[in-house]
Amino acid sequence: MSEEGVAVRRARSMTRMRPAEYSRHDREQHALGYATEDERSGFEHDVDRILYSTQWRALAGKSQVVASAELGIYHTRLTHSVKVAQLGRRMAERFVREYGGPSPALVEAACLAHDIGHPPFGHTGERALRKAMDVIRGGPDPVDSFEGNAQNLRVLTYLAAHKTAKLRGLHLTRACLDASTKYPWQRGPADGDPERHTKWGVYAADRAAFDWVRDGRTGDVRPVEEEVMDWADDITYVCHDTEDFYRTGLIPLAALFPPPGGAGAESERELGRFLDYVEAKRSRLGRPFDRGAAAELLAEFGRWWIVPAPFGGRHADGVEVNTRTAKLIDYLTGGISLDVGGKDAIRYGARLVVPEEHRQLCELLKELLWCYVIERPALATQRHGKERIVSDLLVWTYESVDLLPPDRAEELDDHGDALRAAADHVSSLTEAQAIALHRRLSGASLGSVNDNVWI
Known part of the structure; x- marks a missing residue:
């Protein structure tokens, strides 16, 4: 199927699966046969689906500032996301008392999801993936590459799994996906607006999903x-x-x-x-x-x-x-x-x-x-090593797609973009997985035949 056909199919599936809009009382009419006694609102479902996803759990093994395995009690992406969600919900609860909204559950869900697409080693890994993709393509792509915020939307609408095999993603509400999109635009060219070239919220491959989320809005205004x-x-x-x-x-x-x-x-x-x-x-x-x-x-x-x-x-x-x-x-x-x-x-x-x-x-x-x-110089030398790990893994996986795990291989059959499949795989790894897989593929330490470094 063509890329356009895949995008249209995904957009149609989301329209069937998700509530049309955020109502005052944020109630969701369940289209999938969930038990009628389930009293959770649509946004409470969003919170629970994010919390139970493997991608959110993996944030425990990803950097906030220093490596997740660093000695000491440092925040990881997971503990950071938990505290963002706690603070965001408290602010929303106060606003409900003062203004009647917004929904605390919706804000909490957006906070939980806001870093779910981050790769191993945080922004260092993000830059490494972007640079490596540009090298493979023969130069910087003016409209697409790797970006953690754009990866958020891809995880939530395509890569993550919920309860329905035929329809991909976590089946979150439109309002939740909108609220978790920090940069509501596609990447711009290098000679244009610098912010749009370095930070963006959607890949070309996920444009149909993004357009559904934004519901026809063309400006940059955010909810x-x-x-x-x-x-x-x-x-x-x-x-x-x-x-x-x-x-x-x-x-x-x-x-x-x-x-x-x-x-x-x-x-x-x-x-x-x-x-x-x-x-x-x-x-x-x-x-x-x-x-x-x-x-x-x-x-x-x-x-x-x-x-x-x-x-x-x-x-x-x-x-x-x-x-x-x-x-x-x-x-x-x-x-x-x-x-x-x-x-x-x-x-x-x-x-x-x-x-x-x-x-x-x-x-x-x-x-x-x-x-x-x-x-600090010590962290600068670490960054060099982290970039090398992430770059090598992307190149090796792109050049040998048989290294992809089963779910990424299935997605490659679906969309046909080997570089995007490799980036999806590498960005999904925890830091311990990335280090172990790099040592294995480089021959530094072959590990065991029983190792499942990507599970």
Whole structure:
């Protein structure tokens, strides 16, 4: 069957399988013969289907910032997604009390699904897959490649399995798929909008599914549930990942945010070093940076978010960390509101309003992770190794499609794109699976005939 025929068949199947739209009470009319006594709403079904999928479970073995096997109690993509979902639901519950929507279950489902397409080694693996696909194709593809957000939609609508063999994907509601799509466009050419070339939410092969999800909308406007999910993602990232690396001594929070009267020469040097990093980075990216305003914002933040000393591992230190994290979450969620304009506070009837100083502070706290952790030389050498593993696996699988597991081989018969099948396979692996499979295929360690490294 042609690619166009496959896409049309998938779009028709989704129309049969899923509720037409998000209603005020988010009730789903079940078309598959589910028991009538099942009182779950359509969005509660979405939550459960995501939680029970193998792709969501695999996030336990995928990086948030450092490798999932790194010694220490670091967040993985799974624990990150759980906390995004918890925070997103709490914000939605508050909005229901204040505005009558959006659905907390829908926001929770979108949060759970927002990273489900991430490959092993997080953004490092994502970049490696993109580069390797470009090399195989003989140059950068102007409209398609690998992108974790586009892979989310592919997992949810095509790769994942539910209860009906004839119809692929998790059979999620249109609203859930829409709310979990952070970049509602296809990849643009390299000489166009840089954001559209580096971040996008749908592959050409999944365009029919995307068009069904967007229901004829051609603009870039996003539903309010996606905006709540995205803000919950940002807050969780800066709060819990900063906490991880403060505990391990990599981010010097005690020097950056000392108690009143404790800001000596060392603290000033550390703050200057951090601001130098941010200024140089923004300059490279062609983005404006007001150093004075940033310093003032951090100083104001530090007046109430005080870090008295480096983490010492005592019970009292753990209490202080948890207290500061809670205060930061309260601050970043406390000033938000919805602009409903007289409409229902669901989907395209509302916009999330976040105070500008909250967004600016969040962006600065993200830079702490880049300055002190992600761009450390030790992590840079690890990135090189991770990229090599992912790139090699993609090339080897593409060149020998008999290495594909049975489900990916069946999909190759369905859509006929060997490179996409190889990318789907490699991106589905946990980091332990990717390392073991790379050692096996390279001959470094053959393992055992009983190994099932892709299951």
